[in-house]
Amino acid sequence: MAIDVTAVEQLATDQASLKAAAGLAKPGKWSGLGSSHDAALIWGECAGSGAHPYRVTADLRDLGSKCTCPSRKFPCKHALALLWMHAEAILPFPAADTPDWVVEWLGRRRPASGAPQPAPVASGVPGPSAKDLGAAREPEPAEDPTAAGRREAANARRADDTDRAILGALEALEQWIGDQLRLGLAGFIDDATARCRRIGARLVDGKAAALAGHVDELPARIWALPPGDRVRGATVELARLVMLARAFRAAPRDAELRRAVAAAERREALLDDPAALRITATWDVLAEQVRTRRDGLIAQTTWLLNLGDGPRFAMLLDFFPASTGRRGSAFVPGEQFVGDILFYPARAPLRALLVRREAGAIDGPPHDWPRPAAPLAELLTTPFLAEPWAAERPVLLPPGRVGIDQAGAPWWQPHGGTTPLPLAGEATGLMTGTDLTCTAALWSAHRLEILAAQSAWGRIGHG
Known part of the structure; x- marks a missing residue:
């Protein structure tokens, strides 16, 4: 059974747990890793601060987990690290007979999850494995409609609690943005890292983890701009946060907005969506x-x-x-x-x-890129009208050329046009001075970052 890192991220109660799990997802921390013959269960022992390692197990069918550590978080960092290592194949999980302590945990949770469990091993006599029991297992009894209704009601309450937590975090974010504007953006830029960390922690506590990650990276995006553009850049970044917060309030169940604020959908859910x-x-x-x-x-x-x-x-x-x-x-x-x-x-x-x-290379010469079918102004503005809170959007530019101004800054300018666009970073080699027949770039509403371009000489990669 396959899981991905996105599923592990969604299980984490906060960003601190996820960061701690990343530190534990290392070969030197673990021993006794294994998986059941049907690949539904995984387990391992993680070295801790005590004399004995923590025993950790997880059921990949519903991502339930158990750890012997004293943490009050569920799942704890050890369980998250175990799932993370399995998702990323950091270490092998060889198939083996299920340990007694995993069987015992699975037996205790079966009434709640309905998950099948392997039989325990008698003293000195190996019992049948989970794989062997699959064929002989009796059919599961029909689920109690009353229990199903209670579970649905509990899920609905959790969803409502999550929405209230996110809305509270977004309200705190808007108040924080108002404080930055009131105190002055020059001071905000100088102290952006510390201030963004504080509001980022509040967003994580409010289950807005994706937005917290965006805020955490905001100082780096501002400081990457030339000094004269940083106040403008900070204004744009804060405005995007306000637009995203208000869009979420208007449509909290919108999948795209939840992805930008809370977390992306699980890979399995997307694959199963017709x-x-x-x-x-x-x-x-x-x-x-x-x-x-x-x-x-x-x-x-x-x-x-x-x-x-x-x-x-x-x-x-x-x-x-x-x-x-x-x-x-x-x-x-x-x-x-x-x-x-x-x-x-x-x-x-x-x-x-x-x-x-499809395996193998495409027959014949490489296919040409399509040409832009809209005016340049429309190409640059249309993506942000659909998603105004986006930090950047890809765009396919018409024929143009990259040049350097007297201050040494690079610009892209369309052929026959008078509206040059500033480039992020440096432009070197064939990228400068060459007639570019088509250019793929990321546009942030005030700077271009070139991904690749085509010219009469062939393809030119940036960097």
């Missing part, structure tokens, strides 16, 4: 971005360009602990492949999952 947008096309790998976040996670983003019909771009986003080191990529910038992409629900679909990829 209404999810699925596109089969030829895709061009534009670029890969790997960034270490302040919470100890590494964000790996792969940008794809659709060479057929449907949404023009797809963003594949994955997270893994920084402690595991950089992982290899399944993509090479510049390659093209045929595959199925499944998009998360959104007004302008972008984040997606790769469902299927």
Whole structure:
């Protein structure tokens, strides 16, 4: 049974637990790892501060878990780390007979979960494994409708509690933004890291973990701007937070808004959604971005360009602990492949999952990129009208050229146009001075970050 890191993130009670779990998801911390023969259960022992390691187990069918540590959080950091290591395949979980302590836990939780359990092992005589019992197990009794109704009511109460917590956190965020404007943005910029950490902690406590991550990265985005643009950049960043908070209040059940504020849907839920947008096309790998976040996670983003019909771009986003080191990529910038992409629900679909990829290279020369079908002003403004709280959106630019001004700053300018756009970072090599027939870039409403471009000389990658 497969799980992903997103599912583990959603289990965490707060960001501190997730960060602590990332620190524990290391080979040197664990021993006795194993899994049941039907791959439903995993277990292991994690070294702690005492003389004896903590025993940790989890049921992958419903992500229930148990740990012998004294933590009052559920799941605790040890259970999160165990699930994380399984999701990321950091260590192997060899199939083995289920230990007695796991069998005992599974037996105690069966009345609540209905999960089947393996038989215990008699003294010196191996009993049948969970796999063997699968064929002989008696049918489960029909679920009590009264119990099902109570469970649904409990789920509804938890959902209402979560919504109230998020709305309270968003109210605190707007008050905090008002305080920053009242005190002056110059002071906010100088002290942005400490101030954003404080409100970020409040957002995590209010179950707005995704928004907390965005706020935590806000100082880095502001300080990446030239000094003269930082006040304007801070104004834009705070305005985006206000728009997102008010949009969530207006539609708290909107999947796209919940993804931006709370957490993304589980991968399994998206795969099981018959209404999810699925596109089969030829895709061009534009670029890969790997960034270490302040919470100890590494964000790996792969940008794809659709060479057929449907949404023009797809963003594949994955997270893994920084402690595991950089992982290899399944993509090479510049390659093209045929595959199925499944998009998360959104007004302008972008984040997606790769469902299927055809083996082998595409026959013949690489496919040309499509040309922009709208005026430049429309290309730059339309994505933000659909999602005004977005930090950046990909855009496909018409023919143009990158030049350097007298101050040494790089700009992109369309052929025959008089509206140059400033670039983030530096522009070197063939990227400067070459006629670019088509350029794929990220537009943040005030700066471009070039992903890749095409020219008469061929493809040019940025950086």
